[in-house]
Amino acid sequence: MRIMAIDYGDAHTGIAVSDPTGFLAGYTTTIHAYRPEAVAEQIAALAQEHGAEELVLGYPRNMDGTVGPRAEKAEELAALLRKGTGLPVVLWDERRTTIDAHQILFNAGKNGKKRKKIVDSVAAALILEGYLTYKKNC
Numbered sequence: 001m002r003i004m005a006i007d008y009g010d011a012h013t014g015i016a017v018s019d020p021t022g023f024l025a026g027y028t029t030t031i032h033a034y035r036p037e038a039v040a041e042q043i044a045a046l047a048q049e050h051g052a053e054e055l056v057l058g059y060p061r062n063m064d065g066t067v068g069p070r071a072e073k074a075e076e077l078a079a080l081l082r083k084g085t086g087l088p089v090v091l092w093d094e095r096r097t098t099i100d101a102h103q104i105l106f107n108a109g110k111n112g113k114k115r116k117k118i119v120d121s122v123a124a125a126l127i128l129e130g131y132l133t134y135k136k137n138c
Contacts, residue, residue, distance in 0.1 A: 001018075001053045001054065002019070002020055002022065002050060002051050003017070003018045003022055003052060003054045003056060003128065003132070004016070004043070004047055004050065004052035004054070004055050004056070005017075005056045005092075005124045005125070005128035005131060006043060006056065006081075006124060006127075007094065007124040008039065008058060008073070008074055009120055010034065011033075012030050012031070012032055012120045013030065013031040013039050013043070013120060014028070014030055014119075014121040014122070014123050014125075015027075015028060015029050015030065015043070015046055015121065015124050016121060017052060017128075020051075022132065023132060023136070024132070025128045025132070028121035028124060028125055029121055030117070030118070030120050030121050036073070036077050036080060037080065039077065040077060040080035040084050043081060044085045047087060048085075053087065054088050055081055055085065055087050055088070055089045055090070056092045056127060056131045057074055057091055057092065058074065058094030058124070058127045059071055059074050059075075059092055059094060060074060060094055060095065061095055063095060078091060092127055092130065094126075097123040097127055097130075098119065101120075101122035101123040101126055102119055105119060105122060
């Protein structure tokens with residue numbers, strides 16, 4: 001089962017797609033769009049292109065576990081994705097994924113400008129890896 005993970009942001013949305021077995025993160029890209037409807041359309045096209053059967057959307061809870069404005073935006077995108085793709089959408093706790101992605105890229109020697117271009121897709125890959133690990137252990 002191919003799974004697509006999404007790190008939704010105001011201007012940049014990271015995408016990571018698993019391999020066909022659903023065990024490894026594979027393809028990654030970044031969508032550059034501001035409007036949630038435009039983001040949802042591009043995600044739907046990528047999901048169809050890659051044969052995704054499930055979507056995992058990063059759900060940015062506050063560090064204390066409460067739901068803030070960013071999580072509410074994720075909920076709104078999830079509704080658009082369910083309607084536009086007909087696929088199940090799992091909201092996945094993504095606290096610290098962007099921070100971890102920046103650290104991974106920094107440790108790999110990427111400067112600030114290069115990090116900014118790919119950090120969202122790395123964060124999506126981290127979301128995907130966390131979800132795939134969870135599914136393996138269930």
